[in-house]
Amino acid sequence: MRIGVFVCQCGTNIASTVDTERVAQEVKKLPDVVYTTTYMYTCSEPGQQEIQRAIEEHNLQGVVVAACSPRMHEPTFRRAVEKAGLNRYMFEMANIREHVSWVSNDREANTKKAIELVRMAVAKLRFNQPLFPSRVAINKRVMVIGGGVAGIQAALDCADAGLDVVLVERRTSIGGKMAQLDKTFPTIDCSSCILGPKMVDVAQKENITLHAYSEIESVSGYVGNFAVRVRKKATYVDWKACTGCGVCMEKCPSRKVPDEFNEGLSFTRAINIPFPQAIPKKATINRSYCIYFTKGKCGICAKVCPAKAIRYDMTDEVVTEEVGAIIVATGYDLFDPSAYGEYGAGQYRDVITGIQYERILSASGPFGGHIKRPSDGREPKDVVFIACVGSRDASVGRPYCSGVCCMYIAKQAILTKDHIPNSRSYVFYMDIRSPAKNYDEFVRRAQEEYGVQYIRGRVGKIYPRGDRLVVQGMDTLLGIQVEVEADLVVLATGIEASRGARELAEKLHISYDQYGFFMENHPKLRPVETNTAGIYLAGVCQGPKDIPASVAQGSAAAAKVLALFARDTIETSPQVASVTERACIACGKCIEVCPYGAIRWKELKGGVRKAEVITTVCQGCGLCNATCPPKAIQLQHATDNQILAEIEELCA
Amino acid sequence: MERLRVLALNSTYDESFIRQVEMESGQQISRCYQCGNCGASCNYTCVYDYPVNQIMRLIQLGQKEVVLSSRAIWLCAACTACTTRCPCNIEVTKIMETLRVMSLEEGTVSLKDVELFYKEFLRSLKNFGRVFEAGLLPLVNLRIGRPFNDMELAPLVFKGRKIHLFPSFIKGRKEISAIFDRFESWRRKKEDLS
Structure with a gap:
């Protein structure tokens, strides 16, 4: 084989701590290597042309590029060699940047290691075979998991483009957290007035199938052809018959059910529609509070329902949806402030969370839009807001900034003044983070026009004095301890990953970070793609962000799906397992270990069984290869021979 | 300041x-x-x-x-x-x-009284194995020149059995004292070296 080696300097990224010239000279001595050179930026247009020129001039049959991680530029170089007439799998990459030059400053050791890595790549390349992808048809349906504003936006954009959309929502209505908000910053738009029409659109689009009160059971398949099992939880109401008239809710005798939508500030009924604008506007029975289910007798809702829609014998139903792409938009949950004993959340009724205050401010909230203290219903005069409760706090395991609290506090303080003109608001903050269009102006308005008192410092503790609460904090700008007597304290609880996010990620085979937020493929350049082809992200499930950013990501994810679906077929990677039938002993171990169900039995003449790989399902993980006792199953492009050649070269 | x-x-x-x-x-x-x-x-x-x-x-x-x-x-x-x-x-x-x-x-201690208290506290600990408050407090008061400092609290703390009139001679007094001696000799060695 005639091999060419191209050692990249990556500007000074590699060249400053690796002697690239020496690497090129040393590997020139290897058998089969007929051409070596160094280049300043091999990934650049002229750099790629240099490779193509060398292939032609020196009649190269294989190419090694010693440069960065293959994650970014392996596709670039594969395309480059392919243009020059080589098969794209006759190319190998040695990572001498992330694995060498960025790790150590020891030039001598680095150069030595770089030479070793290139020698290994050459050794492997000698065993490379041309591989050819196959093509499969794309199922042009898309599933959106999560019906908050990001998921709604993604579903609507896909539906507008003519795709069939399956929207899966865990709760009984779509709308997500945004549906619970009163107003939105920095424009003080009414949240449900701008979200409501979008929710109605979802219900009215013929090509959107909505599975509310449903969860993802399992996911199989691959880009273009996923099969998702969705558990539709029993609502005990036939939603096809239910008209959402609300008579059942009115007559239900179980009246002490904490209202989840109102964040526990009021009660709802055991059979309920979560809020007036709910989509779908259908009733659901909460089994743990329903008298029929807990005591065995009642049945009032069944008697009063004019549509005869109550079904006490309903069970969960699992449906399978086949889709070609999945957009994950599962949103977030809020930090539980009871971790801060000194703030007394849960202990003092007038210490509430930001989302609870949203419900209090909302006209459809527990107090009809009048600000009242939960303890005695009195209108508060002094309201204290505490920022960073469960944000930027390593001691509670949340060192990150939630990114929205500074803004929602400013909004809530402004709204407080609007509701109660003679009230005073105090904000304890560490830094004000308002880096978006019209955001800082909004915070300034809170201070300048609404007279909100901003105090720079954290709060040490809160304790009762009479029927009020004393907030003891620090004004770090003055260096003096301060205390504020408050009627109501609002804790700006931060954002955390949604409950069940990790379990869902494992079902989808996507990665998540240490806090449970889903990992994007590249933090800057591939922000809505995951590491799994065909699965995209939108909204806060990827990391804290506000409504505009969530909506933008919803549209971005939809655009990615549309780009994928613009083709009718999709290339599948040939880097998959394949069976040497002669060697297969039909033990079936590979079938047992395959996490994707990509291996099945194949009957030969005379009833002999052999393992067979379904190449379109195989993800190329290599588990079967490692398990197979006679090594009859081999992973293409990472065969035992190739790996052993690398090890032998390293040990030589 | x-x-x-x-x-x-x-x-x-x-x-x-x-x-x-x-x-x-x-x-x-x-x-x-x-x-x-x-x-x-x-x-x-x-x-x-x-x-x-x-x-x-x-x-x-x-x-x-x-x-x-x-x-x-x-x-x-x-x-x-x-x-x-x-x-x-x-x-x-x-x-x-x-x-x-x-x-x-x-040697930049700003509050000499507090320094004195710390030192007398440790001395008391060395002598009795645990702090003898009824001896320590008047001693400190005398040395800082305010003999009746906090005296109004005395009846309260005696009544509440917070402090006792006589030192309690605990087991292992010698061992505790030895800790102080060991520290002293270690410190002297360290000073000699530097």
């Missing part, structure tokens, strides 16, 4: 001071992001010359002289409220303790 006017940051910055505080306290000073929760939680912020968060800030700026001659480090009651509430998991109490020791070693 005299208020600082202008702080010339490069000429007064003492890097070795920061490293020494970090080494002896085991805490990373740069982790503090000045939220002020330590000062907000501290019961003595009202009498400190610099609230705790400012002590932390002064260490970050390498202000050895200001920190080691401050009143705050000697007024600290080591109640650990600051440490409990610190969102950055810094053991502020440990840092304050470190600063007291450094201040002693440098």
Whole structure:
């Protein structure tokens, strides 16, 4: 084989701590290597042309590029060699940047290691075979998991483009957290007035199938052809018959059910529609509070329902949806402030969370839009807001900034003044983070026009004095301890990953970070793609962000799906397992270990069984290869021979 | 205390001071992001010359002289409220303790009365194996020249059996005393070496 080696300097990224010239000279001595050179930026247009020129001039049959991680530029170089007439799998990459030059400053050791890595790549390349992808048809349906504003936006954009959309929502209505908000910053738009029409659109689009009160059971398949099992939880109401008239809710005798939508500030009924604008506007029975289910007798809702829609014998139903792409938009949950004993959340009724205050401010909230203290219903005069409760706090395991609290506090303080003109608001903050269009102006308005008192410092503790609460904090700008007597304290609880996010990620085979937020493929350049082809992200499930950013990501994810679906077929990677039938002993171990169900039995003449790989399902993980006792199953492009050649070269 | 006017940051910055505080306290000073929760939680912020968060800030700026001659480090009651509430998991109490020791070693103690109390406290501990308050308190009062200091509390604490008229001779007194002797000889050796 005639091999060419191209050692990249990556500007000074590699060249400053690796002697690239020496690497090129040393590997020139290897058998089969007929051409070596160094280049300043091999990934650049002229750099790629240099490779193509060398292939032609020196009649190269294989190419090694010693440069960065293959994650970014392996596709670039594969395309480059392919243009020059080589098969794209006759190319190998040695990572001498992330694995060498960025790790150590020891030039001598680095150069030595770089030479070793290139020698290994050459050794492997000698065993490379041309591989050819196959093509499969794309199922042009898309599933959106999560019906908050990001998921709604993604579903609507896909539906507008003519795709069939399956929207899966865990709760009984779509709308997500945004549906619970009163107003939105920095424009003080009414949240449900701008979200409501979008929710109605979802219900009215013929090509959107909505599975509310449903969860993802399992996911199989691959880009273009996923099969998702969705558990539709029993609502005990036939939603096809239910008209959402609300008579059942009115007559239900179980009246002490904490209202989840109102964040526990009021009660709802055991059979309920979560809020007036709910989509779908259908009733659901909460089994743990329903008298029929807990005591065995009642049945009032069944008697009063004019549509005869109550079904006490309903069970969960699992449906399978086949889709070609999945957009994950599962949103977030809020930090539980009871971790801060000194703030007394849960202990003092007038210490509430930001989302609870949203419900209090909302006209459809527990107090009809009048600000009242939960303890005695009195209108508060002094309201204290505490920022960073469960944000930027390593001691509670949340060192990150939630990114929205500074803004929602400013909004809530402004709204407080609007509701109660003679009230005073105090904000304890560490830094004000308002880096978006019209955001800082909004915070300034809170201070300048609404007279909100901003105090720079954290709060040490809160304790009762009479029927009020004393907030003891620090004004770090003055260096003096301060205390504020408050009627109501609002804790700006931060954002955390949604409950069940990790379990869902494992079902989808996507990665998540240490806090449970889903990992994007590249933090800057591939922000809505995951590491799994065909699965995209939108909204806060990827990391804290506000409504505009969530909506933008919803549209971005939809655009990615549309780009994928613009083709009718999709290339599948040939880097998959394949069976040497002669060697297969039909033990079936590979079938047992395959996490994707990509291996099945194949009957030969005379009833002999052999393992067979379904190449379109195989993800190329290599588990079967490692398990197979006679090594009859081999992973293409990472065969035992190739790996052993690398090890032998390293040990030589 | 005299208020600082202008702080010339490069000429007064003492890097070795920061490293020494970090080494002896085991805490990373740069982790503090000045939220002020330590000062907000501290019961003595009202009498400190610099609230705790400012002590932390002064260490970050390498202000050895200001920190080691401050009143705050000697007024600290080591109640650990600051440490409990610190969102950055810094053991502020440990840092304050470190600063007291450094201040002693440098001879920059601002509150001699408090220094005297610490010394007499340890002496009492060495002699009796546990502190003999009824002896310690009048002694300290006499030496600071305020013999009737806090005397009005005496009936209360005796009645509540908080302190006792006679020292309690506990088991292992000699061993405790030996700890002090060992420390003394170790310290002398260390001084000889340097």
